[in-house]
Amino acid sequence: MEKKLKGKISKKEKKRKREMKKLEKEMQEISFFCKKLKLLKVNRNEPSCSSEDVPVALQCLEEMLKKRRKQRKREMKKLEKEMQETEAVESQQKRAKLVGSSSEDVPVALQCLKEMLKKRRKQVPVQRVAGFVKRLCTVSLQSEANSSMAFLAYVKSFLQSHTKVQALLDSESMGTGLFRPDVNDPELSNAESTTVWELAMLGTGHFHPAVRLVAHHVAEGAPMATLITDRRPVPVQRVAGFVKRLCTVSLQSEANSSMAFLAYVKSFLQSHTKVQALLDSESMGTGVFRPDVNDPELSNADSATVWELAMLGTGHFHPAVRLVAHHVAEGAPSKGSGSSMMRMSPNDFWTKYDPSEMKLNPDLKENELNRKGMTFKRIKHMEDGEWKNSDMVSAVKEALDFTEASRGLEFSFPVLNAER
16 A cells, blocks of 8 residues: 555655756746847847847747647637537437437337327328338438338338339329429328339448348339238239239249249239139230230230149149149149249249249259159160151151152142242
8 A cells, every 4th residue: 555655645745856956947937038028129120139139039038928829729629529528428318318318218109109190090081101212212311221221111111011003113103293292281292293212222322131031022023912911902904914024024034933923923813813813724814915015904814814823833844843833724723733832922932932042943853853863765876877766766757758748749820920
């Protein structure tokens, strides 16, 4: 303890000595400064005094003023830093108070939103909900990753609960007038005349991968969910046109994509029984199918059939795609071949049969034909002028006979001969 006390006392004495030295230097400078001022006053009043001391006094005054200015600048910088630190601390305290007060009000606000926009959606106008959804998307652009994901989750729930608000997802807006984002009341902002283009910005340009995924899911998944779950507000013609387009796209996609599309087709056929007329080869519709029309509801899909299922069920290289297409073409029964596989969701099909690893799932080594010891017939080449496979001999002979017979034929064109 005594050593610690002695160390503290010695430190205090050193500080005092330093301070005393600084004061002595300052006093010496001040006394020298005062002497030079007196000399200047004497020179003004008595011209007989020596003039050599005047420039020396002026130089000393200039040096002293420069030193004072530098000291003043240093002191001002220190004061500014201290002021900035105090302002930052005060602003942090204010923010903490605001966050603490707002965090208590957040659950109450969320409950009010659920009550007003979900449970009592019939009492709330569609214009107000559309304006609120538009503002949520705008705020999500300027928020942090976790906040923007929360806002997008609410946007998704509002789009699912209010089917008319889904018009904001359509690029061809049906509203009239201009959108007014500066209006305080969202009901008067005329949000129906615009689109939620913010979802496209978040889905493609955001730095956080989770935000991009959520935005893409909200922009693309909301219409799919409403087609499957909300059956009454969606016309049958629109669902039929959408199913027809899914089947067409599945012909030109990879194996996992086509199986995911066929899983959606199966869910649509089960949820909308009238769409099952597309599976019938003898279509009862009238008119011509128009696949070039932008709106699937106006494509007249009732007059066509999903012949793509037959192509996929017989001519696709992937065995799983053939099995799924055959199962959907039969009406997606609950029993039979492929029923267990069709219990998978579209996302499961997408991930399980992903071709990025350049492997076929299931593997060809696990084929039933190879298990039984059977081998495929191979076409063997000609050796010593003879065909080893007897089936190929007859086909080649028929082709050669046909070509030799066609050489002796003379084709006559009466019109050309008459002109000659």
